[in-house]
Amino acid sequence: xxxxxxxxxxxxxxxAEDRLEALGRALFAPTGSNGVHARTALFETAIEAxxxxxxxxxxxxxxxxxxxxxxxxxxxxxSGYLHGFPHLxxxxxxxxxxxxxxxxxxxxxxxxxDWIDALRAxxxxxxxxxxxxxxxxxxxxxxxxAGALKFDVESYCFRREATHEIDRFQAFRxxxxxxxxxxxQAFDFRSRxxxxxxxxxxxxxxxxxxxxxxxPFFGRAAKLIAQxxxxxxxxxxxxxxxxxxxxxxACMSFNCHRDHFASTWGLHTEDGEVAHTACVAFGMDxxxxxxxxTHGLDLARWPQRTRQSLAL
Ligand code: AMP
Ligand code: ZN
Numbered sequence: 017x018x019x020x021x022x023x024x025x026x027x028x029x030x031x032a033e034d035r036l037e038a039l040g041r042a043l044f045a046p047t048g049s050n051g052v053h054a055r056t057a058l059f060e061t062a063i064e065a066x067x068x069x070x071x072x073x074x075x076x077x078x079x080x081x082x083x084x085x086x087x088x089x090x091x092x093x094x095s096g097y098l099h100g101f102p103h104l105x106x107x108x109x110x111x112x113x114x115x116x117x118x119x120x121x122x123x124x125x126x127x128x129x130d131w132i133d134a135l136r137a138x139x140x141x142x143x144x145x146x147x148x149x150x151x152x153x154x155x156x157x158x159x160x161x162a163g164a165l166k167f168d169v170e171s172y173c174f175r176r177e178a179t180h181e182i183d184r185f186q187a188f189r190x191x192x193x194x195x196x197x198x199x200x201q202a203f204d205f206r207s208r209x210x211x212x213x214x215x216x217x218x219x220x221x222x223x224x225x226x227x228x229x230x231x232p233f234f235g236r237a238a239k240l241i242a243q244x245x246x247x248x249x250x251x252x253x254x255x256x257x258x259x260x261x262x263x264x265x266a267c268m269s270f271n272c273h274r275d276h277f278a279s280t281w282g283l284h285t286e287d288g289e290v291a292h293t294a295c296v297a298f299g300m301d302x303x304x305x306x307x308x309x310t311h312g313l314d315l316a317r318w319p320q321r322t323r324q325s326l327a328l
C-alpha cells in the first residue's frame with residue numbers, strides 16, 4: 017500500500033510531480049546546487065526523531081564514533097574505491113603554491129578568467145560512506161577480540177550522482193552499525209539487523225520490501241561484478257516508495273563485505289584469521305523523506321503508531 021493516506025485530500029487531485037514538488041518545497045530550501053539542500057525545521061524534526069529511534073535499537077557493547085564529511089584520500093584509494101566507484105568520488109582541492117602563485121590565481125578570477133587550473137588535489141576526499149574511515153582505525157588497534165567488535169558511526173557523505181531526483185542527494189547523512197569478527201559473527205550481525213530494520217519500518221508504518229541489491233559499480237565490468245554480488249547475497253536493500261511505487265527508493269542497506277576491508281587493512285581475529293566485516297546503513301535523509309512521502313507533511317496527522325515510535 018503506497019498511497020499517501022494522510023494527505024488524501026490533495027493526493028487525489030495532484031499529479032505525482034506536483035506532490036514531489038510540494039514535498040521538496042516544504043522540506044528543503046534551494047542552495048543553488050543540485051542535490052544539495054538546506055533542510056527545514058520540519059525535515060530535521062523527523063531526522064532527529066529517527067536518530068533517537070535508531071539509537072534505541074543499538075546493540076549492547078557498541079562503540080560510538082562520529083566522522084567528518086572529509087577523510088584521508090590515501091585511505092579511500094587503498095580501500096579500492098577508485099576501482100569500484102571513481103565516478104562518485106569527490107576530492108578536496110585547494111590553491112597551493114607560494115603567495116605570488118595564489119595571488120595570480122585570484123587575480124585571474126577577479127579578471128573574469130579561469131582560475132581553477134591552479135587548484136591541486138589535497139590529501140582529503142569527501143567521505144563516500146560512513147564506515148570507510150572505520151576499518152583502518154580499528155585495524156590500527158590490533159586484533160579483534162573473540163566477542164567481535166561493533167560500532168555505531170555516522171557521517172555526512174558525498175557522492176557525485178549523475179541525476180538529482182528528490183531522493184538522490186549529492187550530500188546526505190548516513191548512519192551505520194558495523195561489525196568486525198569471524199565470518200559467522202559478521203553474517204549473524206547482518207541477519208539480526210535485517211530483522212530489526214523491518215521491525216523499525218513496521219513501527220513507523222512504512223510499507224517496504226527487502227530486495228537483493230548490488231553497488232553502483234563503474235565501467236564495463238560493472239554488470240558482472242554486480243551480478244556476482246547479487247548471486248552471493250552480499251547486499252540487500254530496504255526499498256520504500258518515495259517518488260513512486262514503481263521505482264522505490266533504497267533507504268537502508270545490509271552489507272557483507274566478507275574479508276574485503278579486513279584484508280586491505282590487516283584486520284585479524286585473535287586466532288590469527290583474517291576478520292570478516294558487515295555493515296547496515298541507514299540513509300537518514302531518505303528515511304525522513306519516506307516518512308513525509310508516506311504520511312504527509314502534517315506531523316499531527318501521522319499514524320498514531322508512527323508518532324509514538326518517534327515520540328512526536
Ligand atoms: P550504500 O553504501 O550505497 O548502500 O548506501 C547506504 C545508504 O545511503 C542507502 O541505503 C541510502 O539510503 C543512502 N544513500 C546512498 N546514496 C544516496 C544518495 N545519493 N542520496 C541520499 N541517500 C543515499
Ligand atoms: Zn558501510
